[in-house]
Amino acid sequence: MSVSAGVDLPAPYVELSYVDSVRTRQRLPLVACVTARFEDVAPVRPFRWSRGERHFSGWYWSATTGQHVGFESWLERDRLILMDFDPLVTGIASQPFWLHWHDGERERRHAPDYFVRRADGSAVVVDVRADDRIEPKDAAAFEATRIACGQAGWQFERVGTPGAVLLANVRWLSRYRHPRCLRRTSADRLREVFTAPGPLLAGADEAGDRLATLPALFHLLWLQELVAEDLAAQLLGPRTVVGLTGGGAQ
Structure with missing residues (x-):
């Protein structure tokens, strides 16, 4: 099944893999994950930085959570600070899960940058990417994530460079x-x-x-x-x- 604007992903065939609260790896259908507290999960991939790499990874101490939250670029770090400043945000997790789907030719996966819980209990999945750095494969991943979030009852935001x-x-x-x-x-x-x-x-x-x-x-x-x-x-x-x-x- 291909992913494009206006095409739904059949929910039972979209899966999430993540590390649960007892550090056990899970892979479940999206419909089984909608009430999971992804704001409390560990990142699904490590944050590493090596000399010569173009991106910069690190950890930011969040006043919202009282814990360190990872980032993989200065732009992600900046967006993380703004989320931490938002009084409506009560929880933040970085790289919370892998989203798995099939694009009609092969299985694909994407790890959104952040999962955010708001004070009213709603959830927002956030991808951070500057407007001028979105390639076709990125656009397809963001669209698949948007559709999946809609099925789960979550919001999806792709945010770029702040003011x-x-x-x-x-x-x-x-x-x-x-x-x-x-x-x-x-x-x-x-x-x-x-x-x-x-x-x-x-x-x-x-x-x-x-x-x-x-x-x-x-x-x-x-x-x-x-x-x-x-x-x-x-x-x-x-x-x-x-x-x-x-x-x-x-």
């Missing part, structure tokens, strides 16, 4: 994502100061010694308990207007 300003801001805030940056006294004072939106640095100084308040402020921005002016439009700076969530900063 430079948004990424720069979130990467900066990610430096302060660890809970150790949150000093309770400083955080409580910052919430009081920014009840009325105001400039970032002036508010940090009003809340106390900036050496203590700035890490807490950036952590609250990471948690989105505090919000700044449009992070996609301008870089964070001393005059960036910050306020409590729902308190007026846009």
Whole structure:
């Protein structure tokens, strides 16, 4: 059976292989996997990097999961940071499973980059690839994945290069994502100061010694308990207007 737009993959013949919670390899029909907690599984292939290779693999500590999540390129890493920043995301796993299907000539397989669980219980399967680096075989794999996800009741997203300003801001805030940056006294004072939106640095100084308040402020921005002016439009700076969530900063 071939894969093309508008052609369904018969669900019993689409299979997923993955490593379950007790590190046992499984291969099951898609229809048997729709309720599996793929946000908790181990990657189906290792993340390796060798000198001279064009891609760069590594591990990113996720504040969402409290665990390391793998990536195979800087673009995947950047997208992982943005998912970690999303307050609606509650779980992330990298390379969660192999999707197996037949293209009419041979069996094919594809390992999506991420499986994401959202706060409402819904699931999103994510592939990361820049728009100008999608070859025909990649497009076919993404289409097969999209169709399979539709059958499973999951969403599918193919994402590319994020906006430079948004990424720069979130990467900066990610430096302060660890809970150790949150000093309770400083955080409580910052919430009081920014009840009325105001400039970032002036508010940090009003809340106390900036050496203590700035890490807490950036952590609250990471948690989105505090919000700044449009992070996609301008870089964070001393005059960036910050306020409590729902308190007026846009």
